[in-house]
Amino acid sequence: MTKLVIDSVGPATSVQDAGRHGAQRYGLPPSGAMDRLSLAAANVLVGNSAFAAAIELGPLGAKLSLRDGAVRLALTGAERPAALDGKPLAFNESFMLTEGQILTVGVARGGVFSYLGIEGGVGGEPMFGSLAVNARAGLGSPYPRPLQAGDTIEVKSAAPALERRLDLPEQQDAPIRVVLGPQNDEFGDAVETFLAGEWTISATSDRMGYRLDGPQISHLHGHNIVSDGTVDGSIQVPGSGQPIVLMPDRGTSGGYPKIATVISADLGRLAQRQPGRPFRFQALSVDEAQEAYRAMARLTRSLPDRLRDAQHATIDLDALLSANVAGAAIDALAAE
Amino acid sequence: MTTPPPRMLPSGDTAITVEFGRDISDEANRRVLALDRKLKQAPISGIVETVPTYRSLLVHYDPETIGFGALSDQLVTLAQTPDESETVAKRRWRIPVCYGGEHGIDLEDAAQALNTTPDALVARHAAGDYRVAMIGFTPGWSYLSGLDPALAMPRRQAPRLHTPAGTISVGGIQTGIQCLAGPSGWHLLGRTPVRTYQLHREPIFLLEPGDAISFAQIDAKEFAERDDAASHGEVVAELLSA
Numbered sequence: 001m002t003k004l005v006i007d008s009v010g011p012a013t014s015v016q017d018a019g020r021h022g023a024q025r026y027g028l029p030p031s032g033a034m035d036r037l038s039l040a041a042a043n044v045l046v047g048n049s050a051f052a053a054a055i056e057l058g059p060l061g062a063k064l065s066l067r068d069g070a071v072r073l074a075l076t077g078a079e080r081p082a083a084l085d086g087k088p089l090a091f092n093e094s095f096m097l098t099e100g101q102i103l104t105v106g107v108a109r110g111g112v113f114s115y116l117g118i119e120g121g122v123g124g125e126p127m128f129g130s131l132a133v134n135a136r137a138g139l140g141s142p143y144p145r146p147l148q149a150g151d152t153i154e155v156k157s158a159a160p161a162l163e164r165r166l167d168l169p170e171q172q173d174a175p176i177r178v179v180l181g182p183q184n185d186e187f188g189d190a191v192e193t194f195l196a197g198e199w200t201i202s203a204t205s206d207r208m209g210y211r212l213d214g215p216q217i218s219h220l221h222g223h224n225i226v227s228d229g230t231v232d233g234s235i236q237v238p239g240s241g242q243p244i245v246l247m248p249d250r251g252t253s254g255g256y257p258k259i260a261t262v263i264s265a266d267l268g269r270l271a272q273r274q275p276g277r278p279f280r281f282q283a284l285s286v287d288e289a290q291e292a293y294r295a296m297a298r299l300t301r302s303l304p305d306r307l308r309d310a311q312h313a314t315i316d317l318d319a320l321l322s323a324n325v326a327g328a329a330i331d332a333l334a335a336e
Numbered sequence: 337m338t339t340p341p342p343r344m345l346p347s348g349d350t351a352i353t354v355e356f357g358r359d360i361s362d363e364a365n366r367r368v369l370a371l372d373r374k375l376k377q378a379p380i381s382g383i384v385e386t387v388p389t390y391r392s393l394l395v396h397y398d399p400e401t402i403g404f405g406a407l408s409d410q411l412v413t414l415a416q417t418p419d420e421s422e423t424v425a426k427r428r429w430r431i432p433v434c435y436g437g438e439h440g441i442d443l444e445d446a447a448q449a450l451n452t453t454p455d456a457l458v459a460r461h462a463a464g465d466y467r468v469a470m471i472g473f474t475p476g477w478s479y480l481s482g483l484d485p486a487l488a489m490p491r492r493q494a495p496r497l498h499t500p501a502g503t504i505s506v507g508g509i510q511t512g513i514q515c516l517a518g519p520s521g522w523h524l525l526g527r528t529p530v531r532t533y534q535l536h537r538e539p540i541f542l543l544e545p546g547d548a549i550s551f552a553q554i555d556a557k558e559f560a561e562r563d564d565a566a567s568h569g570e571v572v573a574e575l576l577s578a
């Protein structure tokens with residue numbers, strides 16, 4: 001039996017997929033990856049379906065090894081130093097880990113979460129159609145909690161094959177787009193303060209919610225509403241006046257007014273925002289947000305077509321950089 | 337008589353909050369649950385799941401299948417059609433509760449705040465005829481409507497970070513059954529051995545929004561026995577009518 005062994009790991013590292021749906025009416029949050037596009041990229045690189053379960057690596061480092069056989073892996077998401085037996089590894093490129101080798105990943109530099117795609121996915125029993133870890137609900141596979149040193153994950157042993165590389169559109173450092181509501185009428189002029197303000201993510205953030213630091217957002221009629229449903233990206237404003245963006249491990253209902261909702265296409269980008277790095281919000285219509293949603297869905301579906309042979313991509317690196325990949329990204333997102 | 341249309345509020349690009357009112361009211365909650373039932377009977381293509389709450393129905397949907405405008409129109413129409421299933425039999429549960437002592441550490445203080453005795457407070461709470469208005473926040477957390485207004489208490493100044501699984505508590509004009517251990521700013525009156533959420537048990541979720549609930553007082557010894565049975569997957573709540 002081939003097993004991936006977690007030799008050491010920082011906090012907030014867990015198995016995640018697209019999350020579980022259908023039980024929010026019973027208070028069960030969806031969970032799932034914080035950055036879905038990076039999850040999809042990690043999976044596509046190792047030949048999995050886009051939303052198979054992978055390891056979501058938190059901001060700190062980890063060391064992994066293998067027991068028996070060989071497994072094909074790929075790292076995506078937040079850039080960080082990574083090495084196989086001390087030899088540097090490229091992101092967005094598949095590689096083989098064999099027994100006796102050590103995979104090390106360092107502290108995230110360009111974001112927060114990286115994804116380790118595993119050919120054949122993660123072994124385990126799905127609950128409500130998902131292996132995603134939610135410690136509070138006691139759900140997830142193979143452990144219903146974040147990973148810790150000594151854990152092992154059953155994997156499918158991989159045969160040698162050509163390694164693949166994925167050229168992803170460059171992430172834009174643009175404002176985080178929101179749709180106002182559902183309770184923006186609880187805030188009056190403070191909606192303008194919210195949209196004009198410069199925000200940073202507080203270090204006390206986690207998979208349940210990202211706390212924001214910035215201008216004070218005051219309520220028109222106090223900070224209590226009758227509890228109603230929440231979604232990934234709901235921005236609730238508690239009595240402190242400092243908003244909290246609800247993330248996939250959120251409570252399924254809440255009693256604070258929600259000034260706006262981060263659009264689906266930008267939630268992964270917000271999840272990757274490091275604490276202290278300022279950003280702004282930008283409001284757009286539901287129709288515009290849904291156009292962005294469909295563009296992101298098309299981009300995710302197109303990932304297999306973007307796969308390249310790893311060696312060729314390395315040779316073409318200069319050409320790729322001069323080819324304005326960021327410009328191509330804008331085209332891909334604006335298509336149709 | 338025509339009912340006023342609900343407010344259709346976008347919750348981002350993948351959900352609509354169908355709002356029937358802004359306050360806690362049985363009338364709004366009935367309309368929420370009625371729309372939820374109608375959607376179960378006549379599903380609209382593109383809806384992923386629905387989340388009924390006190391006064392609104394949150395409808396999650398896939399924008400690749402249906403847009404905000406088209407779905408809003410259909411939901412408004414459906415919300416205003418008469419509810420044919422109002423006569424559907426309601427499930428009624430009796431939930432055992434051990435009040436006070438180590439299982440309800442706020443009972444004494446709550447009785448004092450309400451200017452009554454612990455026994456009288458327990459009697460009034462246990463006599464209530466409740467309905468599951470919504471389930472939310474954490475798995476199985478059941479918010480009940482029907483609390484005697486005389487038992488309403490503002491939430492604690494400082495929420496407790498750790499309250500036990502099965503806690504029965506009062507916060508504002510609400511009472512509820514908390515399934516998992518966790519933080520709470522409500523007043524802890526007692527504990528039930530019933531698990532409203534339990535993995536590897538059928539059903540995993542015991543209660544449904546709309547279910548009727550009454551409480552039955554048990555002592556600490558009985559709590560321990562039933563808690564042990566519940567830990568082995570037994571449903572220790574009594575289903576009075578289905």
